Amino acid sequence: MKKNLLSIIILALLVVNLAMNGFMLLSVMTTNSQTAKLISDIAAALELEASGGSGGGFSGSNSGTVGVANIATFGFTGDNSLTISLKPGADGKAHYMVAEVVFSMNTASADFATYGSSDSLTSMNDLVKAKVIDILSNKTMEELQSDLQPAKDEVLEAIQELYGSNFIYDVNITAIYQ
Numbered sequence: 001m002k003k004n005l006l007s008i009i010i011l012a013l014l015v016v017n018l019a020m021n022g023f024m025l026l027s028v029m030t031t032n033s034q035t036a037k038l039i040s041d042i043a044a045a046l047e048l049e050a051s052g053g054s055g056g057g058f059s060g061s062n063s064g065t066v067g068v069a070n071i072a073t074f075g076f077t078g079d080n081s082l083t084i085s086l087k088p089g090a091d092g093k094a095h096y097m098v099a100e101v102v103f104s105m106n107t108a109s110a111d112f113a114t115y116g117s118s119d120s121l122t123s124m125n126d127l128v129k130a131k132v133i134d135i136l137s138n139k140t141m142e143e144l145q146s147d148l149q150p151a152k153d154e155v156l157e158a159i160q161e162l163y164g165s166n167f168i169y170d171v172n173i174t175a176i177y178q
Helices: 003-052 118-138 141-146 148-161
Strands: 071-076 082-086 095-106 168-177
Touching: 003 082, 003 118, 071 168, 082 118, 095 141, 141 168, 148 168
Parallel strands: none
Antiparallel strands: 071 095, 082 095, 095 168
């Protein structure tokens, strides 16, 4: 009898514990959903600000991080690498840069279907090359050697403006200076 009474008390405490856990879960989930809504509203407001307020800007990635399955690349590598005459630096000598430029595209972007096809990329190839050469030729070898990131950002912004889209979200430049 003692064991049965103890079992009934334990069962009653388990039922009370289950009810309290259910109540706590319900109150936490309500608060969690309100917090998630607030965070998503803030993120949406920041994204509008980052893209110029009304979706008109092109700087930055269009989706934050892009999954590996959604990345496609094109660029000027190997035999198509670019030889660029750089602006004379402090030494007054003419310097050249042999650059391989690779653009990363987000295949999940709506604009990728329009601009990301091989025909479209081939037709814009000379314009893209001209933008890259124009930007990099206005830099000195010292500027590029000390920090290449500002030049990458400038190239990315120019290409996004050229296409009128940010489906191209990253640019990588590897260079050999002469």
